[in-house]
Amino acid sequence: MTAPSQARAVDAAEIATAAVPFWSRPAVRVLGGLAVPALLVAAWWFVTATGIVPVYRLPTPLSVLTAGAELAASGDLWLHIAISLQRVLLGFLFGAVVGLAIAGIVGLSRAGDVLLGPLLVALRAVPSLAWVPLLILWMQIGEESKVTLVAIGAFFPVFTTVALGLKHVDPLLVEAGRSFGYRGWDLFRIVQLPAAVPALISGLRLGLAQAWLFLVAAELLGASMGLGFLLSIAQTTGRVDQILLAIVLLALLGTATNAVLQLAERRLLRRWA
Numbered sequence: 001m002t003a004p005s006q007a008r009a010v011d012a013a014e015i016a017t018a019a020v021p022f023w024s025r026p027a028v029r030v031l032g033g034l035a036v037p038a039l040l041v042a043a044w045w046f047v048t049a050t051g052i053v054p055v056y057r058l059p060t061p062l063s064v065l066t067a068g069a070e071l072a073a074s075g076d077l078w079l080h081i082a083i084s085l086q087r088v089l090l091g092f093l094f095g096a097v098v099g100l101a102i103a104g105i106v107g108l109s110r111a112g113d114v115l116l117g118p119l120l121v122a123l124r125a126v127p128s129l130a131w132v133p134l135l136i137l138w139m140q141i142g143e144e145s146k147v148t149l150v151a152i153g154a155f156f157p158v159f160t161t162v163a164l165g166l167k168h169v170d171p172l173l174v175e176a177g178r179s180f181g182y183r184g185w186d187l188f189r190i191v192q193l194p195a196a197v198p199a200l201i202s203g204l205r206l207g208l209a210q211a212w213l214f215l216v217a218a219e220l221l222g223a224s225m226g227l228g229f230l231l232s233i234a235q236t237t238g239r240v241d242q243i244l245l246a247i248v249l250l251a252l253l254g255t256a257t258n259a260v261l262q263l264a265e266r267r268l269l270r271r272w273a
Contacts, residue, residue: 080226081253084253087219146215165203173192208258
């Protein structure tokens, strides 16, 4: 490569880098996302090391890591994580599928909106713990009741967001699709669904976050394994280090599953948007 061509390549690279906003650069996003957690851990270490907060109220970061290592060595930690992750994924899958189906009925049909809309709005206001006695009565204390509660948590954000997205699809797009001869399923697949993809992605991410919240409610009552059960046992035995460990693990697992959805989001947007 000659000197002028090398100079042009360097200039093109500099222009491409400059075109990306500072806060949108991958390295900045990664480092920026780690900055605040690192500061929180440093502050945590400082207040416990200096005795500002007594260790029986807030254990040191090292003691939390030690508690995690002890549970990992016995194998209990991996079992807690695997069971909780399984419950969240199954519940999220069932809740999202049902939520998408009902959202299609309500968002695309005036009759469905009139018949189902008020009922679902009322059910959405029911707190998560209110479902627990009924699910235990119907399904006993087993996996079915826990997965169902998680599915209920995932259902409402998916349903609400996607139904609103389908209702607000630009009518001009729909009319343009009909002018090309699209009807029914073809109109939904080619015109309405791509227009509602941003709402679909938002609903799935909100549903996944809600699934983790409902998981803790499910495992705090009537579970024998899982991170919610670990929270309950740690509270009973006064192990604040294990309580913090469970909270940190829930945060990390929620972040990891959300990252997987972000990868799916990029593929969906690349294909439909």
